[in-house]
Amino acid sequence: ETGVTQSPTHLIKTRGQQVTLRCSSQSGHNTVSWYQQALGQGPQFIFQYYREEENGRGNFPPRFSGLQFPNYSSELNVNALELDDSALYLCASSSSYEQYFGPGTRLTVT
């Protein structure tokens, strides 16, 4: 059974640019959640996808958007990047109550 994988590992972008982060969920898991973890903070919930539909959203602006594909993999898109978007972006997949996290994508906005 493979775990949650994310790509890329690291990314550097300029303010105002757009970025797409990718996540492959653990085998058999149909729910994917995305979290933002700023330095020294706990992860903050961005949104969740269940069977290709958004299934809940945290306090993030609309420039944060996502997709889930039929194979349950997922993308997080962020438009008009701001300096405060610099963080570790975590994807978690779950089939019931437990969420399993990937290694994250570290995004730096300059």
Add this chain to the structure above:
Amino acid sequence: QKEVEQDPGPLSVPEGAIVSLNCTYSNSAFQYFMWYRQYSRKGPELLMYTYSSGNKEDGRFTAQVDKSSKYISLFIRDSQPSDSATYLCAMRRTPQGGSEKLVFGKGMKLTVNP
């Protein structure tokens, strides 16, 4: 007031010490409680998962939940240098057609010195 409060530390202990990590929460709707361990530059790894008040033990780790006080704890016995990491408490509400989002504490950075 934040929904979940966790002392961010850092905490430094000698090898073999008993470590106590704690979180408090304000929302009585939280029903599921988790502890995650996060090594530097890695994603969080699920350590313990509890539903009801009481204790749950797994090897050197014991998770304790006191819903009446809105207080959860993680105890680590015989701590090892490999336990050095950031420990995050997390909790979630019973899903009722909504998302299963986790609400995290800030995380406590633990260093176990040989």
